[in-house]
Amino acid sequence: MLLEELIKSLNIIDTRNYEGDLNIEGIAYHSERVKSDFLYVAIKGYITDGHKYINSSINNGAVAVVVEDFSDGINIPQIKVSNSREALSQLSNKFYNSPSEHMRVIGVTATNGKTTTTFMLNEIYEKANFTTGLIGSVMNKVGKRYVPAELTTPESLDLHRLFGLMEKEGIEKVPMEVSSSALELYRVNDVDFDIVSFNNFSREHIDQHGSFEKYWEAKSSLIRNAKEGSYALLNIDDAKIRTLISKTRANVITYSQKNENADIYLKDIELIKGRAKFKVVVNREYRAFSNIIRKDEFQVELGIPGYHSVENAIVAIAIALTDGIPKGKIQEGLKGFKGVERRFEYIYENDFLIIDDHFANLKNINVSLETLSKIDHKDLHLIYAIRGNRGITVNKENAEAVVAWKDKLNIKEIIGTKSIGAVTGKDMVSDEEEKVFKDTIESAGIKLNIYDTLEEAIEKALKKVEKDDIVLLAGCQGMDKGAKIVLDYLYGIKPDINKEELYKPIKKRVVGK
Structure with missing residues (x-):
């Protein structure tokens, strides 16, 4: 050119x-x-x-x-x-000749749940026989090809190159995670978003952005800058997100887990063995693109556990309905969806249960521990990878969130790790981050042992596990390799175990294999 x-x-x-x-x-x-x-x-x-x-x-x-x-x-x-x-x-x-203009691009932002929401959407679109791309923190996908992701949202050059590949392969739908950093650093300025959504907002990236206000300014810009003729789907259960209804040129569709005034809301939510089912109510008829979405009510069952999965599902449902996907394909996609790696993922479900969870911030922690409280078990063994390079505030809030559940979940001991050797320099735990986590946990009367490596921490925990216990592998980048280490350990101590079945949960993983 x-x-x-x-x-x-x-x-x-x-x-x-x-x-x-x-x-x-x-x-x-x-x-x-x-x-x-x-x-x-x-x-x-x-x-x-x-x-x-x-x-x-x-x-x-x-x-x-x-x-x-x-x-x-x-x-x-x-x-x-x-x-x-x-x-x-x-x-x-x-x-790259404005490639995003030639496909339906759906931008999903939230403090929690971006990854699961986009994967749910991908599953729904595939069930509806669309060719899909996927852009996010775990992986980028072009058709059937998966590539590990370096950033939640790629740098603008890499992003448009990716869209260019998708255009050549005839990709029709692209669910995409949009991070606050990407918005602040102009990475998505020239992406042609057709649908944008904002699902929740909490304090995770304050240290990174400098202040809560700057984090909000970055995050909300996806909605505020949405183009005329596009659709903005907003969770009105969040008071700050509600303020954006009048601050966008996009057509606004509201959704809620409980508010009957929303355009789309849920009712009769039940959690059975950790997995949810509920009814979706389309509260009014509306037009989106060339589709007329009519008033309706239908049942949905999720194939993955957790209360947080309900919150992720409602936005995926609202987006899919707005995009004209039939409710039968939405039901089929969500029931068949088996989750995203490291998002409250069951990796061993036999004599005891092992769950692998991203455990990123206090909201994520609260919904994960609330779900655990609904699952019958004897003792909880919590292995926590301290968050590196996220600052004192996040690590203190995360520790406080765990402490708040100590009585309900009978948490008497936590095994911590700095994940040395399992993380790159950008995720190394500082002395200050370790200290604030340690001080907060121990001041609540919870025993804490912190180990340098994941291997040490996991071995110490698994030696104490008994029948009907739960082991929670908790943490972000520092716990990425935890599931593989756990399964290797189990294979070493259970000589009669079926190796193929044991490793099946991580067979298709892109990171942490």
Whole structure:
């Protein structure tokens, strides 16, 4: 693509050495990924500044650079913009010919449940015979191909490249997780969202964004900036989310787990052996796209456990109905859906129960422990991977959430781990994070042992497990490899166990295998 055509959409402040046109064969924001005839975009990141690597990009083949500050001694075209991250999004969308415009893209944001909601939607769409893509924190999917994800929402260049692949393969529907970081860092600025949803909001990323208000500003921008003619699905059980009803150009559809004034709500929710069934009520007739969604009432049974699964299911149902999916396909998809790895996932269900859960923040913890309280069991063995690089606030709140359940779940001991060797540098636990977790747990009178590695922590816990107990593998990145370690341990101590059946729950995992 010609450089002149590529940069038309940019708000250019100034240029240097830009005299004739150039053919651009690709774009890169990492200098080492630059190839011959590439455009390099220098981004000022949190850790380093891409402007430092302009010479390296030229050595690798860059023929032009987009910058926020001019660099002296550079003899190729420099195009100066006020925000190179924003420019990267515009350039990427243009380079790949606006691929997201050619498929139905559904953007799902929430503090909790984005992953499960998008996977539920994917299952529903597949049952309705649509070809699907999937973009999120666990994996990215193009048709039948799965690729591990590096970020919850990819950088804008990688995102539009992914949409380009999807367009070539005829993908029709793309449920997509939209993180607060992606919104704040302009990664999704030029994605053509047809449906957006906001399911819940709590305090997980305060340290990352600087304040609760900035986190809300980032998160809510998905709804506030939704295009005219699109559909915004809002959970009116959340008071802050309700305030967005009048702050978007999109057509608003409301949903609720209990509020009969919502456009779509649930009733008669039951939890049987940890799994929910309920009735969905479509409270009014409305038009969405070329579909007329009529007043209705129908039963849904979930194939996965947990109260949090109900909250995720209602948004998936509301999106699917708005997108014209028949209720029979919604029922079939949700009953057949067996969950997402590490989201209250049963990985061993025999003489005792082992559950693997992301356990990310206080809301996630509360719904997981509430579900556990409804499951008959003798003792609970809680193995917790302390959250690394999430700050003191999150770790203190998580510890307090566990403490609040100590009497109801008879929690007398917790085994903690820093997951050394199982996480990369970005998820290492700091001394401050370990201390605030330890102080909060022990001050509540709960015994706590913290081990450096997952292997040590898991072995200590499993040696105490008896019949009808529950083992909870709890934690985010630090517990990703926990299930594999647990199953390896069980295979070593149970010589008569069927190996294929034992490892079946993690056979299709993308991470933590």
